[in-house]
Amino acid sequence: MMKKAISVNGKEYPLLFKMGSIRLFKEQFNKEFEDIKSVGDMTEFLYCCVLCAARIEGQKININIDQFSDELNLGEVANLFTALVEDSGVDVSTSGQKKRKQA
Numbered sequence: 711m712m713k714k715a716i717s718v719n720g721k722e723y724p725l726l727f728k729m730g731s732i733r734l735f736k737e738q739f740n741k742e743f744e745d746i747k748s749v750g751d752m753t754e755f756l757y758c759c760v761l762c763a764a765r766i767e768g769q770k771i772n773i774n775i776d777q778f779s780d781e782l783n784l785g786e787v788a789n790l791f792t793a794l795v796e797d798s799g800v801d802v803s804t805s806g807q808k809k810r811k812q813a
Contacts, residue, residue: 714790714793714794714797716756716760716782716786716790717781718773718777718778718781718782719773719777719781723760723763723764723771723773724760724763724764724767725756725759725760725763725790725794726759726762726763726766727759727794727795727797727798728759728762728766730762730765730766731755731758731759731761731762732758734758734761734762735754735755735758738754738757738758738761738775739754739758741754743755746791749784749787749788750779752787752788752791753775753778753779753782753787754775755791756778756782756787756790756791756794757775757778757779759794760773760778
């Protein structure tokens with residue numbers, strides 16, 4: 711999996727799609743990964759990917775979801791979300807439905 715990062719307020723934050731990201735999404739926003747339907751949901755999930763990456767790398771993140779989302783544009787969110795999910799082996803190409811790629 712290619713390491714991805716996102717720039718917010720001129721600072722680069724790594725993004726990791728791990729089980730921890732999915733758990734954080736549920737804990738922080740009370741949403742299941744399978745229920746992601748909107749750009750807002752994608753933004754919240756990307757934020758959880760940043761938090762997960764920081765935790766794994768032993769870093770402290772001093773940015774909240776509002777500060778994070780204020781700096782992002784729609785295209786960036788959609789592209790990063792799709793790239794992260796596809797790298798994980800989940801196919802998101804059919805009507806927004808997520809399903810596991812066949813090997």
